[in-house]
Structures are given as structure tokens and as C-alpha cells.
Amino acid sequence: MPQQWPATDIARMILDGFDDYREHFRRITDGARERFEQARWQETQTASAARINLYEEKVGETIARLREHFDDETLMNVGSWPLVKSAYISVIDLRFDDELSETWYNSIFCGLFSHDLISDGCMFIHTTRPSLRRARAAQTRTYKPQGQLSSMLASIFADYRFSEDYADLPGDLQRLESQLRENLPDWVCKDPELSVELFSSVLYRNKGAYLVGRIYTRDEQWPLVIPLLHREGRGIQIDALITDEADVSIIFSFTRSYFMVDVPVPAEFIGFLRRILPGKHIAELYTSIGFYKHGKSEFYRALINHLANTDDQFIMAPGVRGMVMSVFTLPGFNTVFKIIKDRFSPSKNVDRATVIEKYRLVKSVDRVGRMADTQEFADFRFPLSKFDPACLEELLEVAPSTVSVEGDTVLIRHCWTERRMTPLNLYLENANEAQVREALEDYGLAIKQLAAANIFPGDMLLKNFGVTRHGRVVFYDYDEICFLTEANFRHIPAPRTPEDEMASEPWYSIGPLDVFPEEFPPFLFADAGQRKLFDQLHGELYNADYWKGLQEAIRAGKVIDVFPYRRKGLDNE
Numbered sequence: 001m002p003q004q005w006p007a008t009d010i011a012r013m014i015l016d017g018f019d020d021y022r023e024h025f026r027r028i029t030d031g032a033r034e035r036f037e038q039a040r041w042q043e044t045q046t047a048s049a050a051r052i053n054l055y056e057e058k059v060g061e062t063i064a065r066l067r068e069h070f071d072d073e074t075l076m077n078v079g080s081w082p083l084v085k086s087a088y089i090s091v092i093d094l095r096f097d098d099e100l101s102e103t104w105y106n107s108i109f110c111g112l113f114s115h116d117l118i119s120d121g122c123m124f125i126h127t128t129r130p131s132l133r134r135a136r137a138a139q140t141r142t143y144k145p146q147g148q149l150s151s152m153l154a155s156i157f158a159d160y161r162f163s164e165d166y167a168d169l170p171g172d173l174q175r176l177e178s179q180l181r182e183n184l185p186d187w188v189c190k191d192p193e194l195s196v197e198l199f200s201s202v203l204y205r206n207k208g209a210y211l212v213g214r215i216y217t218r219d220e221q222w223p224l225v226i227p228l229l230h231r232e233g234r235g236i237q238i239d240a241l242i243t244d245e246a247d248v249s250i251i252f253s254f255t256r257s258y259f260m261v262d263v264p265v266p267a268e269f270i271g272f273l274r275r276i277l278p279g280k281h282i283a284e285l286y287t288s289i290g291f292y293k294h295g296k297s298e299f300y301r302a303l304i305n306h307l308a309n310t311d312d313q314f315i316m317a318p319g320v321r322g323m324v325m326s327v328f329t330l331p332g333f334n335t336v337f338k339i340i341k342d343r344f345s346p347s348k349n350v351d352r353a354t355v356i357e358k359y360r361l362v363k364s365v366d367r368v369g370r371m372a373d374t375q376e377f378a379d380f381r382f383p384l385s386k387f388d389p390a391c392l393e394e395l396l397e398v399a400p401s402t403v404s405v406e407g408d409t410v411l412i413r414h415c416w417t418e419r420r421m422t423p424l425n426l427y428l429e430n431a432n433e434a435q436v437r438e439a440l441e442d443y444g445l446a447i448k449q450l451a452a453a454n455i456f457p458g459d460m461l462l463k464n465f466g467v468t469r470h471g472r473v474v475f476y477d478y479d480e481i482c483f484l485t486e487a488n489f490r491h492i493p494a495p496r497t498p499e500d501e502m503a504s505e506p507w508y509s510i511g512p513l514d515v516f517p518e519e520f521p522p523f524l525f526a527d528a529g530q531r532k533l534f535d536q537l538h539g540e541l542y543n544a545d546y547w548k549g550l551q552e553a554i555r556a557g558k559v560i561d562v563f564p565y566r567r568k569g570l571d572n573e
Contacts, residue, residue, distance in 0.1 A: 006074065007083035008091075013069065014084075015091050017062025018104040022097065024054055029290070032204035032260035037163045039232045041207055041559035048257055049364040055107075055293055063111045078113055081122040089128055096265040098129050103294045115379030126301065138272035139200040139264075140213065146192060149177050157238070160202065160211060167235035176226070179241040184215070184222065191217045196224065199272060201262040203289075206366055207561060208239075210251070210259070214276045215243060223248040223276040227565060242565055246470055249277055251564045254373045254419050255474050257366050258290040266291060287373065292363075296375050299335075299417065306333050313388045319423040320463045323348050324355060324479045326398050328391055329420055338374075338416045341398045349512075350479055358478045359416055368453045368562040370446040372418045372466070372476040380412040418476055421466025428462065428530065437537075440530060442473040444538030450475060451550050452560035456484045456515070460524060485554055488513045489547040517542050 028051045035044045066075055085105070092101045102124040109123050120126060141159060145152035153173045157166065166172065181189055188194060198213035211226040222243040229237045242248055252273070263269040266286070273285045283302060287295030306312065310332055317327040317336050323345035325338045340352055350358075362371055384392075387410055395403040402413050424443060428436055443465060450457060457464070458480025466476050493508045500507035520542050525531035540546040553560065 005077075005080050005083060006070065007080065008087040010066065010070065010075070010084045011087035011091055013066055014062060014088060014105055014108050015101065017058060017065065017108070018101050020061070021054065021058035021104065022100075024058065025051060025290070026262075028054070029260045029262060033162070033202065033209075036204050036207075036209050036230055039207075039230050042557060044204075044206065045366060045559065047260075048366070051260075051290055052258070052292070052364050059104075059107045059111055062108055066108070066112070076112065078117050078122065081109070085122060085124070096267075099127060099267060100291060100294050102127055102129065103297045106297065107293060110378075118379075124297075125304075138268040140197045140272070141200055143196045143198075145194055145196070147190060149180060149189060150174075152196065153177060153180075156196070156198065156211070160198075162209075162236055164230060165235045167231055167237050169238075172238035176238060176241045180243075183241065183243040188215075188217060188220070193218050198224070199261075199269065202228075203259040203261040205257055205259045207559065208563075209236075212273075212276075221276070225251055225565075227251075227563075239563075240565055240567060245277065245279070247565055249279060250369070250470055250472065252277060252280060252285070252288045253369060253468075253472075253564070254284055254287070255367050255369045255371055255468075255472070256288070256564060257368075258292065259288055261289055263289060266294075292373075292375070296377070299375060300377075303333065303335075306330065307382065307386055313386055313391075314382070315388045315391045316394055317420070319426055322477065324350065325477070326395060328395065334420050335417050336420045337380075337412070338418065339395065339399050339402045339412065339414065342401050343398075348479070355479045358481050361481070362478055365455060366453045366562075368449045369472065369564050370450050370453075370475055371455070371478075372421070372474055374416040374418050374478075376414075376416050377412075378414055380415060382410045382412070384408045384410055386410075419468075421468050421474060421476065423463050424465040424467055424473060425462040427467045428527075436530065437533060438471070439467060439473060440534050441537050442471070444534065444541060446473045446475060447541060448538070449562045451484050451547070452562055454484045454554050456482055456487045458482060460520070462524065482513070484547070485551050486513060487515050487547070487551075489515050489517060489544040489551070491544045492516050492518050515544075515547070517544050517547060 283298035464477035
């Protein structure tokens with residue numbers, strides 16, 4: 001090895017790549033305000049997808065630059081990378097986004113080297129960032145009503161203004177005040193120490209803007225989210241005031257697109273969110289504001305910590321075995337792990353590459369609260385002792401190209417992780433009459449809202465949907481999804497003869513993208529009672545014309561509203 005191995009130069013070039021990524025990320029994010037003010041909704045969708053793709057693009061560019069500047073003998077000398085790590089720690093020391101820069105370094109290392117070479121000596125398996133230094137207060141604005149709720153609300157919206165005027169500020173403020181009084185006990189509203197703290201930056205997503213913060217007294221606190229809408233031609237509407245923790249949690253859900261928000265010090269904002277949403281894992285919060293790679297880092301750290309400190313073992317996930325994916329889980333860790341089987345059921349006309357493509361597609365579209373976010377991992381290594389023998393046997397049988405045993409380690413070459421939910425078919429088996437009705441109502445809404453976002457699930461069987469802890473029905477099996485506008489919805493042609501009607505095979509030709517909604521009822525529901533109830537609730541889904549109407553609206557450029565919260569008194573607008 002040369003005397004002066006260029007550890008610092010390599011570290012600086014990695015950091016330069018990170019700075020380039022952060023600058024482009026910031027530009028896309030900062031454009032959110034203008035897109036909201038000017039109601040440029042299609043651009044909003046494009047920007048969201050571009051920001052997701054940006055990370056891998058910039059990692060690729062940085063690796064290319066490193067290969068250009070350093071010869072292979074130097075760059076690929078893995079034994080010297082602890083020096084690069086040490087130099088990198090020094091150059092990121094005073095940064096405000098140091099935890100993100102560690103994850104970036106890991107991405108570069110994994111892009112250069114085989115995952116066999118991953119170690120804490122060369123990489124940041126564990127963070128080196130001192131948590132105390134990052135625990136600073138977030139940039140917020142505080143308001144104290146001192147018994148005057150209306151004047152406090154007025155001062156909030158004097159501070160949060162846009163190039164478009166509020167459409168009906170007095171009316172909105174009146175409505176917000178009554179919602180606040182309705183949501184909080186009377187004594188809280190009268191408490192002289194009552195305070196409202198809002199994050200300084202506005203959060204943007206899809207067609208909405210959100211003020212996020214908390215309401216607190218000396219002894220208690222409530223989360224606070226105020227969504228704003230741009231009603232084109234009318235101005236900005238203050239849409240709701242949300243203080244219920246479950247409702248706020250749904251807004252930050254793993255089933256939603258990522259927010260765009262200006263966060264100069266990401267850890268400060270995450271700390272702020274954790275105070276108001278203590279039930280959310282830090283990985284999910286980082287992901288919710290677009291730092292999904294760092295969300296992966298935090299998820300992985302939580303996973304290895306869980307495995308190191310519990311007797312938990314991987315088991316096969318409950319539910320009907322998939323025809324394409326095999327799913328396993330850790331009972332004490334709220335996640336499922338999905339791997340692609342080596343051989344698919346003959347009824348499935350997809351291949352491995354298509355499945356991977358479909359799962360990646362989900363990240364870049366608006367998930368409208370109805371599709372689970374996924375994280376993709378390569379080369380997971382787990383102790384053999386952490387697998388239930390029956391689970392390992394099944395995985396080795398169905399996916400030997402993905403799962404292998406190396407001594408006392410299980411190697412999983414490729415998998416996705418998703419939040420664990422109760423499969424809808426299992427949920428219905430154990431549900432009472434009211435719960436069945438509620439779940440089927442939400443199942444139909446899920447299909448409709450996905451369709452509104454130009455997503456057709458393809459395989460809409462109950463087993464491919466899950467129920468979250470908040471009782472929401474969410475789609476999670478993506479191997480047959482397509483854009484709604486790609487599907488060809490058809491009515492079943494009338495039989496030409498009695499023989500046609502009696503024939504076991506269709507008397508009409510069927511193209512690969514043809515869909516016949518009239519066939520849905522027996523296909524979706526084995527239970528006759530559920531079939532009848534769903535027909536009452538969402539019978540239009542069985543009509544090809546309903547789907548064609550949605551297709552026309554999407555092709556005409558309409559971006560349909562799907563709200564991640566209940567709209568009191570405004571649902572019929």
C-alpha cells in the first residue's frame with residue numbers, strides 16, 4: 001500500500017456527492033410551495049417521483065466519479081476503508097444532516113463492494129453520531145391564546161400565508177375554533193397556560209399543505225395538524241383541525257406518499273415528530289419526509305437490535321400462501337419479509353423481473369393511503385438460530401436461489417419489508433357483523449381510491465389486502481398491479497347461441513389486459529352474505545362503465561382528491 005493512501009480524498013469525494021444529492025433534493029422540495037400555490041398538480045406527481053429516483057441516480061454518479069479519479073487497486077483495497085470511514089467521520093462532524101450522510105456513505109460502499117464485505121469497521125452499521133448533539137429544539141412558532149382562541153387562530157394564519165389569498169378566512173377560523181372546542185375538553189381551552197407550537201416549515205403532499213405541531217398545557221399534550229387545500233379559482237381553504245393521535249398517525253402513515261418539507265436539521269424535526277407521535281418508529285418518520293434510505297438504515301438497526309436482545313424467531317406469516325411471494329415474519333417485530341419464489345403458480349403470467357418492477361413502481365406513485373410502502377434489501381444475513389426450522393425449510397424449498405445457509409448464517413439475497421397487517425380474509429373470518437360491514441365498506445373505498453390514483457390492483461382477492469391497527473384496509477400484493485389507464489375494461493358480450501351460454505370456455509376473445517368487472521363477485525367472495533353486502537355498498541365496481549369513466553377523467557389530466565383525514569361538514573363539496 002502506498003505511504004499516502006488517499007483516505008481523506010475519497011471521503012471528501014463521497015461527501016461532495018452527498019452535497020450534490022442534498023442540493024437537488026432541496027430544490028425539488030422547495031418547489032412544493034409554488035406548485036401548491038399555482039395548483040400544478042401533475043407537476044407535483046412528477047416531482048415526487050423524481051425525488052425518489054434522485055438518490056440512486058446520485059449514488060451512481062458518485063461511484064462513477066470515484067472510479068474515474070482513483071485506480072481500482074487503490075479504491076478497491078477494502079482493507080484500507082476503515083481509514084476512509086475515520087476520515088469521513090471527521091469531515092461530517094459539524095454537519096446538521098450528519099446521520100443522513102452516514103447512510104449515504106453506506107450506499108456508496110455497498111455500490112463498490114460485495115455485501116460479503118460489510119462490516120462496522122468499513123461502514124456505519126451503527127451510527128457514530130452523538131445523540132445529545134442532535135437533540136436540539138426544532139424550529140417552531142409558539143402561540144398562547146390566553147383564553148382568546150379566535151385571536152390566536154387569526155395570528156397563526158397571519159404568519160402562514162401564501163401567494164394565493166385565503167378564500168374565506170373569517171369562515172374558516174370560525175369553523176376551526178368550533179372544531180378545537182369540540183376536540184378538547186372545555187377546561188383545556190380555558191387553561192391560561194395553553195400553548196400551540198407549530199413547526200415553522202409547511203409540509204406539502206399531493207394537493208394538500210399541512211401545518212404540523214402540538215397543543216399542550218403544563219400536564220398534557222395533543223398532536224395538531226391543520227390541512228390546507230388550494231381551491232382553484234377560489235383561493236386557499238383551511239380544511240380541518242386534527243388533534244386525535246390515531247388520525248395524525250394515519251396522515252404520517254406508511255401507506256402515503258412522502259411529504260415535501262424544508263428541514264435544515266432533519267434530526268430536530270424527527271425529534272419534534274416523535275414527541276407528538278410517540279407510537280411511530282423513527283425509521284417511519286424519516287421515510288415519511290422523503291429520507292427513505294435513512295429510514296432503511298434505522299429500520300435495519302432496530303431489526304438487528306431486536307434480534308440481539310430477544311428470543312424471537314422468524315416464522316411463516318399467517319394467511320394463505322402466496323403464488324409468487326413467500327412471506328415470513330418475526331412475531332415481536334411489526335414487519336413482514338417477502339421473497340420471490342423460484343417457481344410461480346401456472347396461473348401467474350409474470351416473471352421475476354416483472355415482479356421486481358411492479359414493487360419498485362409502488363414507491364414512485366401516489367399510494368393514497370391504500371398501498372403499503374416497501375423497502376428493498378439485498379444480502380440480509382441472520383443467525384441460523386433465529387429461524388424456526390419449519391420456516392427455514394419452507395423458504396429453502398420455495399426459493400433456493402434467494403435463501404441459503406452458510407454455516408450458522410442464513411443469507412437472504414433479496415427481499416422486501418412491509419409493515420405487518422392482518423390479512424383481510426382472516427380479519428373477516430373473526431369479525432362481528434358491524435366489523436364485516438365496516439371492513440367491506442373500506443375495502444371498496446380502497447379499490448376506488450387506488451383507481452382514482454390511476455392504479456388497478458389486478459388481483460383484488462381479499463388475501464391481498466390487509467387491515468392496519470387503525471382498521472384501514474390496505475393493498476399489499478403488487479405482482480399484478482398496472483396503471484388503470486392500461487387496463488381494457490369490457491362488458492361480457494351477450495351469448496350468440498344457447499351453446500355459447502352452456503360452453504365451459506368463453507365464446508369471445510380475451511386480450512392480456514382485458515378486465516370483465518361482471519366476473520368480480522364470485523371471484524372476490526366465497527361467502528354469499530359478504531358478496532351481497534359488497535354489492536349494496538360498492539356495486540358500481542361490477543360495471544365496466546364505472547371504470548371507463550375513471551379512465552377518461554385520468555386521461556383528461558384530472559388529479560382526483562383523496563383526503564388522508566375525515567372532513568367534518570365538507571365531505572359533499
